[in-house]
Amino acid sequence: MKLVTRLWTFGALVPALGCAAAFLLAGEIFRQSMKESQDEALLAQATTEAISLFDAPDAAVHLHMEISPLLEQVRPFAPVASVYGPDGALLLVFPKDAEVPPKVAPSPRIEEPVLLTDEARNARELLVTLHHPKEQRPYTLRLESSYGGIDATMRRFHLAAALLTGAFSLCLGVFQAIGARSVAIRIAGLARHVAAVARGDLERLPPDDRAGDEISDLRDGVAHATLELKGNRDARERFIADAAHELRTPLAAMRTSLDLALRRQRSPEELREALTETRDEVDRLTALSSRLLDLAAMRSAPLALETVDLRELAASSHAAYEALAQARGIRLVLEGGSVPAKGDPATLRQAIDNVLHNAIKLTRTGGTIRTKMEVSGHRAAIVVEDEGPGIAAADREAVFEPFHRVILQVKGTGLGLPLVREIASRHGGSARFEEPPSGRGARFVFSLPLLG
Missing domain, CATH: 1.10.287.130 (Signal transduction histidine kinase, dimerisation/phosphotransfer (DHp) domain)
Known part of the structure; x- marks a missing residue:
């Protein structure tokens, strides 16, 4: 599925369908709530009629709604009321022209109101038995309320829901289509750039994008x-x-x-x-x-990492170059205590050897080379300070480029320091030259993460 189609489907179509389903569910809940309210209204009306059905001076049976001063106001939604005698025959009906059953079965003793649904008439009816206070005979009160009002309300609700859902879906679809097109254009630009990179074209950057997402x-x-x-x-x-x-x-x-x-x-x-x-x-x-x-x-071989003591590695390097240093009249000094780190002993030793050998080649006769162990925060460092000609600030990065040599008179391949930096980088550290505190010679710092 294409990105635009996926964004439109899950960003517009699915929410629109969810909205429609939510309206349908809400409509059913609303319908059920109105039916329950209609049942409550029938019970309330039955309670009123039950009190006044036999309260005429002669105890004659009558309906209270017939003499209500609010008759005209309630007529459009008032329930149809009818009273049946002990034999089940129709005695009274309101309104007069209402169609009601002419007879009901002789009333058994219906102690509680009974609510029934007449599917044919699309109505709800209530039946209750009331006893005449003088005759002590049962009469049946029947109230009927049509579902037509509820159906009309639900039709208006569904129409409004359909219009709202349609408008919401249209707006969402338009906005999602615009957003999806924008996203597709941006991703297409990245795809074209990646394809160009795959072809070896590295001269251009991907299209500028300031959206911030x-x-x-x-x-x-x-x-x-x-x-x-x-x-x-x-x-x-x-x-x-x-x-x-x-x-x-x-x-x-x-x-x-x-x-x-x-x-x-x-x-x-x-x-x-x-x-x-x-x-x-x-x-x-x-x-x-x-x-x-x-x-x-x-640059490619895996490292055999283990716990190493940087001071021990520096001491072994000093021992290896002690004879060469003495032959040149140079004194090697090792300062500092044990410094544990995680690394590959062979490559770390190779890095220290390269730096120490460079220092010996550049230090004048009678000079001193100091190798120090330093710890700062979570980092350990091997610092080598010599008394040679030093390295100008402008050349302190260039010396790490392959084949770059500052002093051409000194024999070398120009690959020693690039190798040292590569070793430091592979260990998560760094290699750099700093300004020496004395202002003379060079100060080299080989930094690694401290163990633990």
Whole structure:
């Protein structure tokens, strides 16, 4: 079922049918209430007639309605009254021209009023036995009230209900059709956009929608997802282009060395030098490909999460790089106590190694690298501070882009810090550079959610 049809059906047709059913039910309740009121009116009239039926001076039988001063006012809706003698023969009737049974069965002792429905005459009748105070013989009082008034009232009620239901249904249908068309247009715009995204067109956002409802929220979500996809695609394309450039550079160097070695006869020393240069470029290619594989694996491979102590991971990294630091005359300092967190020990250790290795490469001889454990609120952080040249504020985000290197004289692939940020992101954390308190060197912060 199409959206417009569904909205029209459940937003207009079903409520209209429900309204009609409610009117019908209300009509039946109204009819029953009027019938009950009619029975009560007959009982009230019977009570009045029972008191005055034999109150004439000579105790003659008579009907009170015949002498009522309000006779003309009540005649249109007053019940038909008739009195039958002990033998069941008709004695009195009001109005005079009313059609009533000429005779009733000899009256048994009807102690209580009896209400009956005459389907043929479409009327309600009441029978009650009254005893003459002097003769002590039973007389039967019969009151009859037609259902015609109730039927006429119900016809007016049904007509009014039909008109109201029709008007309500028409208005509801028009409003629902307008609303359904608007919703359909908005959703169709989103559908066209999603189809364009599926074809790879990420240059346009979905149509603007300021309605402020759930569809508007959906549009904003789709727009955000489109921007994210575009950003990821652009980053991937830049990454591929940068990777191709980085791979081409050592290959070109290797090709140049080999071409020069083959251009003329070379001495063993010259050949050894060419081969050494080629091996260095092969090492560079190996390191670059290894980093590329690490980055690709980090973005797709599942993490083996467990409870880890960040200080223990930092201590093991310090132990691994202690010899390299001493060879460069650099002192490694680890500060802070145990900090529990949830993470993958192997990748977290890899991140700490990358940061510590960068700090060692950039710190001058005789400098100090401090690794601190910090806790703030529900977050734990590993902070690495060095005494190197530092990173300018403008470059503190750029260094996390693949292949971006601030100091070109320092050897590296330009993939270490992007890998560190990817590891932090996969753990629900962050990686960033901050202004060092001393104003010298660099301050790196690797933040993770604190365990518990």
